[in-house]
Amino acid sequence: MAVTFLEADRLGRRWDDPEPEPPDAAASRRWIDFVGHLLSTDPGGCHVAEESGDIVGFAISQNRGRVWYLATYGVLPDRQGRGIGRRLMDAVLAHADGRPGLFSATTHPAATRRYRLAGFTLHPQMRMVGRVDRSTLPAIGGLRDGRPDDLEWMDRLDTSLRGGGHGPDHLHMLHTLRLVVSDARDHRGYVYIDPHRDRPALLAAENVPTAETLLWEALAATRDQTLVNCVTTANHWAVDVGLAARLDLDQEGYLALRGMPEPFPYLASGHYL
Structure with missing residues (x-):
């Protein structure tokens, strides 16, 4: 995740943004705790892609009652364009089992095309x-x-x-x-x-x-x-x-919604939605 997100931050960096840096030990520990919480709560929505025993992609989703959300998703930069992301997305959408859903999406062209084909409405976000x-x-x-x-x-x-x-x-x-x-x-x-x-x-x-x-x-x-x-x-x-x-x-980016209106007044979390 650190490698994937660092590359995404570098590609999406604005001219006045600070240079992206890898997470420090404390941030990594918080991230591991966050993912551990999701794995223990709804493991059926958590998937990784492997090649020769190495993890090259991940998609972590959760069902919460009648709502599904995608907490985090990514594929290593040098493995993109091979269909790995599509298979991961198919797996987590199957876990949703038709529930209304939401997630915070980047502007990556291939990813946004996949989200739209999956039936999500892409609501532009501001920061x-x-x-x-x-x-x-x-x-x-x-x-x-x-x-x-x-x-x-x-x-x-x-x-x-x-x-x-x-x-x-x-x-x-x-x-x-x-x-x-x-x-x-x-x-x-x-x-x-x-x-x-x-x-x-x-x-x-x-x-x-x-x-x-x-x-x-x-x-x-x-x-x-x-x-x-x-x-x-x-x-x-x-x-x-x-x-x-x-x-x-x-x-x-976008707030991707399927089967639900735009929440209001509401500011979503990037990972807990």
């Missing part, structure tokens, strides 16, 4: 990057750190927005990320904040004002360069918050 202008931060109230007893209503909120809950992913994220919630009546929502990468990781809310408050809280928690991504056109409220915080707006 916002930069350092938050601290003078723009509003006063925030009514929020608190999340607890395990919040996960039940959070799953119900997920179901209303994307057709199914995150289930065991919430418990894993609760132990690896910071969770902030709004639990007031008619203003429920949550945001996970990644302290290792200094960015919001997943956000869901009952309404736009609650979503905006949660995103402002996540931006206030950042200390350096931050990123808000997976912003689809239905979620322009997030664009407004990011621009107000003096972040720069750019484009980034």
Whole structure:
């Protein structure tokens, strides 16, 4: 995965992006823990491709109730164009068993063609990057750190927005990320904040004002360069918050959806969706 993603980052690097680097030991450990969580939760959706005993490709998907998602997918650069990616995608789509599904996709031409042929609608995504202008931060109230007893209503909120809950992913994220919630009546929502990468990781809310408050809280928690991504056109409220915080707006891949409307107000996670 490190080799595959590093090459993809280099090919997709913008002129003002820092030079991509391999993950350090701590990031690798977090990635291994993440994949281990998925393997233990729904191993039937996890596949690798081998050649002579070496892993040359991977596709890790998960069924969560009535929803399927693709968490990560890739083929080594020197093995691409041989049909490996198509076979991996066929395997994980078979695991979906007709469920509605979603994943965050790159702009790789062969991959996007495969996704579209599989029946996915490709919703263009935006991203916002930069350092938050601290003078723009509003006063925030009514929020608190999340607890395990919040996960039940959070799953119900997920179901209303994307057709199914995150289930065991919430418990894993609760132990690896910071969770902030709004639990007031008619203003429920949550945001996970990644302290290792200094960015919001997943956000869901009952309404736009609650979503905006949660995103402002996540931006206030950042200390350096931050990123808000997976912003689809239905979620322009997030664009407004990011621009107000003096972040720069750019484009980034697609949110691929099949059998479901565009979630709103919602900022997907790149891997937990």
